[in-house]
Every structure is written in structure tokens, then in C-alpha cells.
Amino acid sequence: MNTAASLAIRSQKQLRQGGTTEPAVVRYILIGATFLVLGLFLILPLIIVFHEAFADGVSVYCDALRDDDTLSAIRLTLLTAAIAVPANVIFGIAASWCISKFEFVGKRVLLTLIDLPFAISPIISGLIFVLLFGLQGWMGVWLHRHHIHIIGSVVGVVLATVFVTFPFVARELIPLMEAQGTEEEQAAISLGASGWRCFLKITLPNIKWGLLYGIILCNARAMGEFGAVSVVSGKIRGETETMPLHVETLYNDNQSSAAFAVASLLTLLAVATLIAKSIVEWKTAATTQLVPEAPASLIVSTAPPLHPSGKGGFDI
Amino acid sequence: MSIEVISIRKTFDNYVAVRDVSLHVGQGELVALLGPSGSGKTTLLRIIAGLEEPDPGSGAIRFHDEDMTGRRIGDRQVGFVFQHYALFRHMSVFENVAFGLRARPSRTRPDNAEIKRRVSELLRLVQLERLGDRLPGQLSGGQRQRVALARALAVEPRVLLLDEPFGALDARVRRDLRRWLRRLHDEMHITSVFVTHDQEEALELADRVVVMNEGRIEQIGTPEEVYDKPANPFVYQFLGNVNLFHGRIDHGKLRVNGHDTHSPEIPGTPKTNGVAYVRPHDVEVARSGNGDAIKVRIDQINFAGPVVYLLLHRHDGDPVEAAVPRDRFRELALRTSEEVFITFRNARVFSEDYSI
DSSP states (O other): OOHHHHHHHHHHHHHHHHHOOSOHHHHHHHHHHHHHHHIIIIIHHHHHHHHHHTTTOHHHHHHHHHSHHHHHHHHHHHHHHHHHHHHHHHHHHHHHHHHHHOOOTTHHHHHHHHHHHHHSOHHHHHHHHHHHHSTTSTTHHHHHHTTOOOTTSHHHHHHHHHHHTTHHHHHHHHHHHHHHOSHHHHHHHHTTOOHHHHIIIIIHHHHHHHHHHHHHHHHHHHHHOOHHHHHHHOOOTTTTOOHHHHHHHHHHTTOHHHHHHHHHHHHHHHHHHHHHHHHHHHHHHHHHHHTTOOOGGGOOOSSOOOOTTSOOTTOO | OOEEEEEEEEEETTEEEEEEEEEEEOTTOEEEEEOOTTSSHHHHHHHHHTSSOOOTTSOEEEETTEEOTTOOGGGTTEEEEOTTOOOOTTSOHHHHHHHHHHTSOTTTOOOHHHHHHHHHHHHHHTTOGGGTTSOGGGSOHHHHHHHHHHHHHHTOOSEEEEESTTTTSOHHHHHHHHHHHHHHHHHHOOEEEEEESOHHHHHHHOSEEEEEETTEEEEEEOHHHHHHSOSSHHHHHHSSOOEEEEEEEETTEEEETTEEEEOTTSOSOOSEEEEEEEOGGGEEEESSOOTTOEEEEEEEEEEETTEEEEEEEETTSOEEEEEEEHHHHHHHTOOTTOEEEEEESSOEEEETTOOO
């Protein structure tokens, strides 16, 4: 190991400690308090969900999951995610591509529009759809005449979910692609690559971890969305109920262990999401670290290796 | 493959980056575009490459009689080496070099064995044959530069274009790589244009130097020509150190404080203000002088390897710099605050109304 590198690491440690001069007691109290709050508000509810789900025994838990309405809710949730996530991946890549690689009028407006679903309450998003497509809405009469039902149908659920999960992929990719710039793409084009090949071989591999991160978050939100979906779905049991809606219905029917059984599935999804997210974050950090400058130990000497002729250096 | 640039103009919003520039680069030539930042040299290079389009209605780019003006960069068969190399960071060195070959349409794409053979050959040429499996992030700056060069050469370009090829390297690597590139060019004889703001680099590497300033070409010539016979004060000042002597031009002579300097370039002009440009190594220092010599006092003596730099000042206070060979310096046995006489071995006079 190279001493310069280890020195650098040591001095970094010193720097970090230099900033925190508080006595140990204060540090431990602060860290302890953080863990206590996290435990109370995050870990405890998780435990309670599983505890309540199995409160009436494993057979009740299994029956609750095998119920027709529950199965239908699970199917609808999976279908919704299966449509919303790819739709937003395509939109997200397209939007971040044009925002980060081109200059055009209205760029700021587009950026703001992408953020819109983050900025407004999901209930309002749902209401907007009702206002647009509901019977009393702007397009209601026309839709009714053509026998197109959006509110209170699966289509409505999917549309609302797509809208609410709109920003996840794009927001993740825009800063990444802006930081990477367009030089690699220009190089690929200069070497004769077509636009499509350039996208597949250069752009996509460079953004893959960021894209995966966005997909994971988008998927979690698509499956967990409650507000907007609850407004547009009409909550028809076995038809337009997604899992979160079904949990509420069961809970209101006093079927608490069934409600918690479905909730436990959503919780497992959350845990899986967190694990996947951590893996992706770790991977991203590993790849981005390599990009700007390799660690000193990886770089061989600047002088090129010996030439076959036996001469060293730059003589050829 | 020769390159013909015919009155190219490029405007960004309100800013004119290239002003009706015409340039001819002969087959197999290595030409430097040299100028300060903002002189339009990189824009011109990118227009030749096809990365930038000239203003509509402005001139043309031709490669050996073939009009390239509207063509995409991918159809021009140029090898372009980017300033920051733009290596594909997720691909190995081998795959970076192979990219151009793999990107060809299936009719002309060589098979895998042929690609392997050609890439290995190129890696040997740039002396990186053992690093084919590395990622760009695991290479030093000089190695990345050579990967970028191999990648550009892999498509068998008709023209090689390099944007500040050594800009991001430290001084020693830069000098080595420069000489190596010159030898490579002499072996391959591919028509090449490179952009630089480093005059030493341009003078050492290029067959011909194109000095640019504010979107215009100030002078085109061999390194010797632009250095020894600068066409105007800008080129004089941009290429190396120079002393300025202000005076009055009268019948082919510039009078500086009662001393005459010949200025055959501006012969008949009666009585205008003029400036003589003299390089430090063209300042002759002597213990005694005749009527044309200027008396100066030595302020500072700096030893810089084979030459000694003398910082002098004239009796009216204007500073003068002289570069004296070490032997001559020893012979004269000069000391600070001594008075000596200077004459000019080579001076160029420009009338003062020339604006730069």
C-alpha cells in the first residue's frame, strides 16, 4: 500500500474529528436520542404490523391472503405498477435526455411541470382527474357518449398512479445526465455510431444505476399510492381496489387481522425496496468513485510499458 | 487527404466566434491552430469535424475536393480526440478502441477476430497493449490520452483532429507525449490539425502554425516563419517575449531616443509614430557602443539553464529584457547595476496606428 494514500486517509479522519469537539457524553446522548426516535416511529410500527397480522394465528393470516377480493387487489396493484413503471421509465428517460442534452425555450417550465406531482397533494391530483373525466367533468359527457369510463375503473387507477409517480425517474436522471455532459455521446457519433446505438451503448450504461434507483422508488410509490387512487377508483371491492385501498376497507370492516395481513405484504415490499435501494446506492458509489481518478495504487506508472523492441519510454 | 476551409463564419447568438476564415491543410500535414482563449480555434476545429455547423450561407469545408459542409461527423471519416478524452467510462480500454469498428454497418464490419487483431495492433502502437482490460478510470492522464488517440485512429480516419491534446497533462508527460505524437505522425502521415494555446507546443510539433485571434487568422507559416517574421504586433507578442521601443518613423528609420533603427517595412511614410519589436535573444549586449547603441543599466541577472536573462532599464526608465548565451555572459563578466550598451540584431518596426 502506498504511503501517500494512507496518509491522505489518516488526515481525512483527523479532519472529520476536528469538526466534532463535543464531549463523548453529548455525542452518545445525541446518537441515542436519534435511535430512540427512529425506533419509536419506524421500527415499532413495523413490528406491530406483523404482530397484528399474526394475532389470530397463521391460518387466519393465510386465509386473509387467499380471499378473492385480496387476490384481486394484489393483481390490480401488480398490473398498475407494471404499466405505470415502464411508462414513467420511458417518459423519464426521454424528458431527462432532452433537458440535459439540449437547450430549448420552455426548459424551466418543463422542469417545473415534472415536479408538479411532488408539489401537490395526491388527493388533489385525484380530484383533478375527477374534474376532467368524471360525469360532471369537462370531458365527462363526451366520454360517456363514447362509452369510455375512466373514473371508477381500472383505467382511472392506472392513470392516477402514472401521474403521481411521474417525477421519480426523471428527477433521478436529470442531475446525473447533466453532470455527465454530452462529450461521450459526441465521441460515439464521431466514431460513426448511429443515434440509437449511441443511446444503447453509451448513454444507457452510464445512467443504469441512477435509472434503477428511480425505478425502485417509482415502483414503491406506484404500489403504495393511496390518496389519488382512492379518489378516482370509486373503491369497488374486487374490481378497482388496490392493496392500500383494500387495507383501509378491511380495517373499516373490523377485519383487523386481515387488514394487517395485507398491510404486512406492503411492509415486506417496503423492506425489499430499502434493501434494493441500498444495494444500488452502494453500486453507484463504487462505480462513480472509479470515474474521476483511480486510486493511486491502481495506476501504473505514467511511462508506457516497454516496447517490444526492448526500448523503454516513448521511443518507437 | 487535404482539407480546404473556405470563408467559414460562425456566430453564437451575438458573438462571432469565427470570421470568414479560409485555410488550406495539405495532404499529410500537421497543422496547429494557435491562439488565446476565445480566438475561435476550437470552434474552427469542431466545424472541420462536423461537430458544429457554420452559419448558413457561409463558406464550405472540403476534404480533397469533396464537399463536406452539410455532412454529419459520422460520415466524414474524421478521427476526433476530445480535450478531456471523452473515453467511454464503463468500457474497457480494448472496447473503447474497438467501438468505432463495432459501430460499422454489418456489410463493412470486420469479424471479431479481425477486430481483435486491429485493436491489439493499435494498442501496441500507443504502447498500451498490456492495459486492454483496464477501465479508463484506472489509467493515468497520459495513458487516457493515448487510448483516445488509438480509438480515433481505429476508424482509419482520413483526417485526424485533436482539441487541446495535451492540455490536461503535467509538463513532463506533455513534452514526452508531444515528441511521441510527432514521430507517430511522421510514420502514419495522416493529415492532422490540432488546437493549442501553448506556443511552445505549436512551434515544436507542427509543420505549419495558424495563429488566430478574435475569430481571424493573423498569420499562417512554418514555426520558423511565425516566430522570426511575425506578420503583425499580435503575433509578435503572442509568440514569446518581446521588447517594445516606441519612437518616430522618419524616412525608413525609427528614431528611439536619438538612436536609429532601420525600418525598411515602412519606408516613405513621413513622420509617424512607430514601435520596434525586438526579441530578447536579438538584443546584443556589449561593454562599449557606437552611436546606434543604447545605454542601459543592469537591474537583475537570472540564470535559466543555457541562457542568462538580463533585466535592464534605459535611462528614461523603460525596461528591456535581453537573453545572453552563457558563454557570452561569462566573457562580459556582467554584474548588476553596471552600465552596458545594447544594439538590435533583428528588429521589426510597425507604425503605431496598427491596433491589436
